[in-house]
Amino acid sequence: MPEVIFKQPDGTTNVVEADLGSNLREAAVQNDVPGIDGDCGGACACATCHVYVTPEWIGKTGTVEPDSMEESLLQFADDCRDNSRLGCQVEVTEALDGIVVEVPLGQH
Amino acid sequence: MSTAAAEVNDVNSIPLDEMNVSNPALFQQNVIEPYFDRLRAEDPVHYCPDSAYGPYWSVTRYKDIMEVDINHKVFSSKSSLGGITIADPKDRGPGNDFELPMFIAMDPPKHDEQRKVVSPIVGPGNLAKMEDTIRERAGEILDSLPVGEDIDWVDLVSIELTTMTLATLFDFPWEDRRKLTRWSDVATATPESGIVESWDQRREELFECANYFKTLWDERINAEPKNDLISMMAHSPATRDMPYMEFLGNLVLLIVGGNDTTRNSISGAVLALNENPDEYQKLIDDPSLMPSMISEVIRWQTPLAHMRRTAVADYELGGKQIKSGDKVIMWYLSGNRDDTEIDRPYDFIIDRENPRKHLAFGFGIHRCVGNRLAEQQLRIIWEEIMKRFSRVEVVGEPERVFSNFVRGYKTLPVRLHPKT
Numbered sequence: 103m104p105e106v107i108f109k110q111p112d113g114t115t116n117v118v119e120a121d122l123g124s125n126l127r128e129a130a131v132q133n134d135v136p137g138i139d140g141d142c143g144g145a146c147a148c149a150t151c152h153v154y155v156t157p158e159w160i161g162k163t164g165t166v167e168p169d170s171m172e173e174s175l176l177q178f179a180d181d182c183r184d185n186s187r188l189g190c191q192v193e194v195t196e197a198l199d200g201i202v203v204e205v206p207l208g209q210h
Numbered sequence: 211m212s213t214a215a216a217e218v219n220d221v222n223s224i225p226l227d228e229m230n231v232s233n234p235a236l237f238q239q240n241v242i243e244p245y246f247d248r249l250r251a252e253d254p255v256h257y258c259p260d261s262a263y264g265p266y267w268s269v270t271r272y273k274d275i276m277e278v279d280i281n282h283k284v285f286s287s288k289s290s291l292g293g294i295t296i297a298d299p300k301d302r303g304p305g306n307d308f309e310l311p312m313f314i315a316m317d318p319p320k321h322d323e324q325r326k327v328v329s330p331i332v333g334p335g336n337l338a339k340m341e342d343t344i345r346e347r348a349g350e351i352l353d354s355l356p357v358g359e360d361i362d363w364v365d366l367v368s369i370e371l372t373t374m375t376l377a378t379l380f381d382f383p384w385e386d387r388r389k390l391t392r393w394s395d396v397a398t399a400t401p402e403s404g405i406v407e408s409w410d411q412r413r414e415e416l417f418e419c420a421n422y423f424k425t426l427w428d429e430r431i432n433a434e435p436k437n438d439l440i441s442m443m444a445h446s447p448a449t450r451d452m453p454y455m456e457f458l459g460n461l462v463l464l465i466v467g468g469n470d471t472t473r474n475s476i477s478g479a480v481l482a483l484n485e486n487p488d489e490y491q492k493l494i495d496d497p498s499l500m501p502s503m504i505s506e507v508i509r510w511q512t513p514l515a516h517m518r519r520t521a522v523a524d525y526e527l528g529g530k531q532i533k534s535g536d537k538v539i540m541w542y543l544s545g546n547r548d549d550t551e552i553d554r555p556y557d558f559i560i561d562r563e564n565p566r567k568h569l570a571f572g573f574g575i576h577r578c579v580g581n582r583l584a585e586q587q588l589r590i591i592w593e594e595i596m597k598r599f600s601r602v603e604v605v606g607e608p609e610r611v612f613s614n615f616v617r618g619y620k621t622l623p624v625r626l627h628p629k630t
Contacts (some may be wrong), residue, residue: 139566141566141567141571142276142573143567145276145280145573146280147276147279147280147573147574147577148573148577149577150566171280171574174318174322174575175574175575177322177326178322178325178326178329178575178579180329180330180333180334180335181333206334207334207335208333208334208335208337208338208582209334210329210332210333210334210579210582
């Protein structure tokens with residue numbers, strides 16, 4: 103199973119194994135990664151699974167699709183950046199094995 | 211209980227097409243839930259052809275509510291189409307039928323631009339800065355309460371704490387802060403509610419609110435930008451040139467959003483923990499349950515019973531044909547009692563598996579902007595309560611608000627028991 107590394111604002115990391123075909127939100131919530139609430143259950147409806155994809159991985163995850171619901175929601179997230187994604191919208195594939203994503207200071 | 215039981219019988223004898231869940235008295239008497247139970251079971255997307263608010267659709271299941279809430283392209287919030295509550299401005303009659311544009315009652319792109327202006331004040335950075343201030347005030351409020359006497363929790367605690375927080379966000383003149391409470395009540399009031407006597411009175415008080423804030427606005431637009439809501443709006447290109455009614459509308463939104471809702475959840479928490487002493491014991495035994503208790507309180511209370519949308523295209527929902535122009539009510543209270551999504555939804559369980567899963571904040575682009583501040587105030591007041599008191603005992607029936615929108619309490623008599 104691909105490994106996903108969540109980096110916390112204080113520098114600590116959570117290394118979790120994620121099911122293929124699941125997404126970064128599920129990987130975080132199932133493993134109690136702090137700072138990822140995922141309130142809506144993964145429906146792309148709340149923006150509480152906001153993460154920053156580290157630059158070396160952004161080519162593999164891709165950035166937010168323009169005019170998508172994900173983009174609409176992310177614009178209201180705290181400290182949204184070019185590499186912001188909603189974890190529920192990033193599917194876990196073999197290509198993402200070892201991916202590092204940063205957890206923001208807080209979810210709005 | 212006998213009244214509630216009688217109502218249940220009545221509910222089942224009503225022909226389905228005559229079911230009308232919009233009567234505020236059903237909410238005030240707290241007998242609405244059996245109506246929603248029946249709709250969820252028998253006709254979850256229900257058309258009511260005739261009501262005091264005209265025809266409307268009721269969306270009662272969790273998943274259907276979510277579907278409507280995230281589809282803002284089909285289900286509009288625009289104030290010119292009727293906005294976000296079941297009542298239309300025209301219901302208030304000539305002279306009082308003005309609409310109040312506010313960003314919750316707008317669609318993109320204008321909604322997005324205006325929401326972004328106020329959003330940072332309730333973001334994680336600013337909330338961390340407010341933590342100590344809220345805690346200090348919560349402590350002072352609780353320390354001033356008489357122990358062992360009957361007091362009104364709503365007035366002395368719920369209103370006091372949320373009004374202080376709101377006054378801080380606006381940097382509002384401290385001695386006048388109860389005006390915010392009054393305007394919050396007036397904004398959602400009807401003549402039948404007992405809060406105002408007529409629509410004219412409501413209009414006059416709302417304009418008084420606008421004029422009061424206009425003075426603050428004029429001071430701040432001519433001063434250096436500061437970190438309060440009025441200054442932020444006065445200095446932002448997206449909001450500084452708002453027409454007068456939009457100015458009033460956005461104020462009303464921030465006042466009601468930051469006041470009524472948290473107030474009623476603070477009162478609701480006392481009621482829920484009194485009705486469920488075993489759950490309170492769990493909290494005493496394990497204070498780390500506080501955040502999940504707070505989420506459960508918000509679900510249990512659901513301080514806003516509904517949000518309204520207007521369809522701007524035909525749409526099939528739950529096998530029903532909604533037509534462009536139709537009024538669609540998402541009953542959050544009903545969705546939060548949907549047992550296909552929430553296990554034992556009528557039980558108050560502070561250590562639920564998934565306590566943040568509830569509809570009380572809504573979903574999609576209009577999701578409550580201040581949700582974290584609401585949770586923060588609830589958490590702090592309960593942390594401070596538990597330092598001081600062994601119990602906040604409910605000693606009488608709460609008086610509930612006459613509204614199908616705000617689900618809350620006018621009074622809640624309690625007696626405090628000191629920690630031994």
